[in-house]
Amino acid sequence: xxxxxxxTGHVGSVAARNLLARGEPVAIVTRDRSxxxxxxxxxxxxxxxxxxxxxxxxxxxxxxxxxxxxNPPADVSANTDxxxxxxxxxxxxxxxxxxxxxxxxxxxxxxRPGGSCGDLTILFELEQAVQGKSIPVAINRAAYYFTNxxxxxxxxxxxxxxxxxFPADFAMxxxxxxxxxxxxxxxxIEPAALAGxxxxxxxxxxxxxxxADAFATSLGRPVKxxxxxxxxxxxxxxxxxxxxxxxxxxxRMTAATLEGDFDVPEESxxxxxxxxxxxxxxxSGGKPGQAGEVASHAQTGxxxxxAAQGDAALTTSS
Numbered sequence: 001x002x003x004x005x006x007x008t009g010h011v012g013s014v015a016a017r018n019l020l021a022r023g024e025p026v027a028i029v030t031r032d033r034s035x036x037x038x039x040x041x042x043x044x045x046x047x048x049x050x051x052x053x054x055x056x057x058x059x060x061x062x063x064x065x066x067x068x069x070x071n072p073p074a075d076v077s078a079n080t081d082x083x084x085x086x087x088x089x090x091x092x093x094x095x096x097x098x099x100x101x102x103x104x105x106x107x108x109x110x111x112r113p114g115g116s117c118g119d120l121t122i123l124f125e126l127e128q129a130v131q132g133k134s135i136p137v138a139i140n141r142a143a144y145y146f147t148n149x150x151x152x153x154x155x156x157x158x159x160x161x162x163x164x165x166f167p168a169d170f171a172m173x174x175x176x177x178x179x180x181x182x183x184x185x186x187x188x189i190e191p192a193a194l195a196g197x198x199x200x201x202x203x204x205x206x207x208x209x210x211x212a213d214a215f216a217t218s219l220g221r222p223v224k225x226x227x228x229x230x231x232x233x234x235x236x237x238x239x240x241x242x243x244x245x246x247x248x249x250x251x252r253m254t255a256a257t258l259e260g261d262f263d264v265p266e267e268s269x270x271x272x273x274x275x276x277x278x279x280x281x282x283x284s285g286g287k288p289g290q291a292g293e294v295a296s297h298a299q300t301g302x303x304x305x306x307a308a309q310g311d312a313a314l315t316t317s318s
Contacts, residue, residue, distance in 0.1 A: 001025045002188050003061055003100075005051065005091070006070035007044070008035040010147055011106060014181020015068055015188070016044055024189065029060060051087055057094035066188050067095065070106040071126055076237075079245040084122050092129035100135055102192040104184055107141045109173060109199065109264060110256060117256055118249040136195040138187040142180050143173030143201035143268075146278040149211050153282055156215045161226045164208035165233060165254045168225040171210075172257065173201035173264060176278050179271025199268035206275050214279040230255075 002019050006012035007028035019026050020043050027045040030036045036046045047063075049056040051072065061067055069091055074083035095103060111124040131137050149162075156162050166172070183200045212223040228236050233254060237247035 001027055001045075001064035001066075003047070003064040003067040004028045004044075005068060006072055006106070007039060008032075009070070009072070010145070010177035011142075011180045011184065012068065012070055013039065014178055015184040016181075017042060018182055018185035019188065020044060022185075022189065027060070027064060029057070052090045054090050054093045057090070058096070058098055061095060061098035061100055064100065066102045066104070066192075067098075067100050068104045068106070068184050068188060069095070069126070069130065071123065074246075076240075076242045076246045078243055080243075081116055081118060081122065081245065081249050084119070085125065088122055088126040088129070092126060092133075095130060095133055095135065098135075102188070102195075103130055103133075103135050103137045104187040105130060105137060105139045106180070106184065107139050109141050109143050109201075111141060116249065116252070118253040120253060120256060136192045138190070138195045139197045140180065140183050140187060141197060141199050143175040143199075145180075146174055146176050146202070146273075146275060149279075150282055153215075156212075156223055157219060157283075160221060160223050162208065162212045162215060162223055163226050163228055164211075165228050165236075166208050166258065167227060168209040168212075169207050170258065171205045171207045173268070174206045174275065175200055175202045175271055176273035178273050183269060183271070199265040200271065201268050202271050203274055210275060211279070214276045215283070217276060218280045218283040 002024055004012050004016045004026060007016045008030055012028070016026050016028055016039055020039075025045075026039075026043070027047050028036050028039055029047045029049055029051065031048065031050050033046050033048050036044065040046050047060045049060055051057060071084055071088045071091060074080040074087070105127060107123040107127055108119050110120045111127060112120055113124055114121060127137075127139055152162055179202065180200055183198070187194075187198070208225050208227075212225045216223040233251040234244075234247040237250050238244065242250065
């Protein structure tokens with residue numbers, strides 16, 4: 001049995017469906033059974049639990065052989081670093097003495113030790129915590145999620161403007177959650193001995209201008225990039241409902257990306273979903289590779305992909 005965290009979000013749901021398509025047994029963990037209804041109909045077992053309940057989570061893990069661990073994003077109106085660190089600690093504690101034979105962890109490009117820098121430090125801490133257990137661990141470090149741009153679709157359609165915290169020509173690794181979910185499923189069914197860090201990104205690197213051009217192609221009208229000045233990053237995050245602490249954390253992640261404050265891998269596992277196909281599906285109301293299915297903007301289960309736009313350190317999403 002494969003235990004999947006974050007299965008009601010972009011990445012976890014794809015991982016679960018990929019495993020089910022292969023005939024693998026899957027159990028998804030959710031606080032709300034109704035949110036797992038579609039996966040239950042597809043053959044998954046539903047395990048209802050709060051990820052912070054270590055005893056309940058440990059009992060669930062003991063029913064499986066392998067688990068996909070995804071640290072869900074905190075409500076941005078709270079102190080995201082504090083909340084996400086608390087969740088990561090609970091997940092790490094729950095896998096202790098769980099009897100699992102392999103773990104697959106969703107992480108991010110740029111995960112590193114050091115001072116507070118949002119996902120970059122919290123996901124590194126999660127990596128380290130689970131690697132300290134007597135269980136083989138495969139880590140998928142993800143590039144910046146395509147879905148981080150999704151919430152701007154309405155504004156782009158209405159105003160022809162795409163806002164970005166990054167310079168228009170700043171190219172960076174980006175990736176589709178479809179490819180991340182597929183990579184997670186592969187890691188789960190690979191031999192336990194195949195552990196270590198895997199970097200996952202899309203077919204090529206993209207800039208905000210590339211995103212604007214993709215929208216322009218899909219909408220059939222010009223789209224202009226509007227860059228948010230660095231001095232207004234935190235103000236902009238706060239205007240989107242972020243707490244002061246969360247706004248400062250996300251601004252630090254943005255700065256880490258722009259300043260090259262970590263090594264972007266030269267070699268990585270390349271996904272197949274292009275930015276253009278993702279934007280085309282978004283504009284038409286579907287998902288890449290699943291035409292006609294309404295795209296979910298749910299934040300549960302992957303890096304923040306809503307109005308923030310800048311889960312800025314090449315993550316997520318979630």
